[in-house]
Amino acid sequence: AQRVTQPEKLLSVFKGAPVELKCNYSYSGSPELFWYVQYSRQRLQLLLRHISRESIKGFTADLNKGETSFHLKKPFAQEEDSAMYYCALRAFQGGSEKLVFGKGTKLTVNP
């Protein structure tokens, strides 16, 4: 079964501090993972995907197949990073594909 686990429902840090949002997955195939973000009163949007190996808004995430993790990191958090973050797994199913999301982590960056 495909599953995405985000162990922290809430995460609070101070501005300028490092931040790490945890994501673990369970999937028998080769995983494709994403981070989506939802800012206050905005729709969910893609933040980054592991296959791109890019840094968006200072965030990076590395896929660790050994630990089945895809943690999102930023060395210096900013107040505008406060949002809801969702980790997602692209899972193949009988010729089709679906996106399975974790329950999300609400990040609050305090001044």
Next chain:
Amino acid sequence: DAGVIQSPRHEVTEMGQEVTLRCKPISGHDYLFWYRQTMMRGLELLIYFNNNVPIDDSGMPEDRFSAKMPNASFSTLKIQPSEPRDSAVYFCASSFLAGEAYFGPGTRLTVL
């Protein structure tokens, strides 16, 4: 492109009433997903379509929920009869393949 369009944006109804949520995906996208967002359960996949065909509805909570996609540009999610525990934000998303999903603004449903 206006992106994924959902209507209504807000719906307040009484228990027992029928509720219909609507979604217009981005033109050219071949996948459409319906998600429900609550504080307790986060973002749950209810059902998804590929080329207008329902592929997996195992996330639909009960028979009270049904979804259709009569053509590539329109989908509905219906709850009949509605119950207070159905109160949530319902998102529609579309994608070309299931890689990057584009989400609608959501419908905030309140069942009294």
